Amino acid sequence: MVKPADTDPRARLLALSRERKVSLASLSELIGRNAAYLQQFVGRGSPRKLEEGDRRTLAEFFGVGEIELGGPARSAAHPERSDGYVTIPRLPLDVSAGPGSFEAQEIPFDSFRFRSNWLREMGLEGADLSAIRVEGDSMEPVLHSGDEIFVDRNRRGLEGIHVVRVDGVLHVKRLHATALGRITLVSENRAYPDVELAREDVEIIGRVVWKSGRV
Structure with a gap:
């Protein structure tokens, strides 16, 4: 079980691509980027982080939370009332x-x-x-x-x-x-x-x- 908060998004993206047997070049095309885009992200750290729209599309494709790919952790949307x-x-x-x-x-x-x-x-x-x-x-x-x-x-x-x-x-x-x-x-x-x-x-x-x- 992956612990999202402790996972580097580059390593996680690479692991997911290997698990699904889909290349980084194909995933780059999925988000409308040039074929080398995600290879550079994983290998060179450029860009430093995925843009929100790209991250969301990749997270939805793999069926994982955006936090695993560098997205922010979300707090509870509905706070508990004083009556529980x-x-x-x-x-x-x-x-x-x-x-x-x-x-x-x-x-x-x-x-x-x-x-x-x-x-x-x-x-x-x-x-x-x-x-x-x-x-x-x-x-x-x-x-x-x-x-x-x-x-x-x-x-x-x-x-x-x-x-x-x-x-x-x-x-x-x-x-x-x-x-x-x-x-x-x-x-x-x-x-x-x-x-x-x-x-x-x-x-x-x-x-x-x-x-x-x-x-």
């Missing part, structure tokens, strides 16, 4: 498990309150959580229309189910990197076809880490 509860905002952004929902303003209309020790037990302590509702049936039987989901914006790798934005439209899908620079949106309901897109056309909002729904 944490407030999670509910956003009016119904994410589509179907044709797609257009983006709305991210202004909370309500909130949930959870005990901080429950969040800790669920592994969600320090997560940057928002609660939103699912619409549509493309993620059944995992997610149903009307389910409330927690989305952690701190987690934007490719493992698990994510909320993504494509052309201003929000979707909840499983993600797979099918080729360098390509990403596939996968529905649990196999009546819906997979959609493969260029990586730059998909904005990963966050990973779905919890759900609730009617019985």
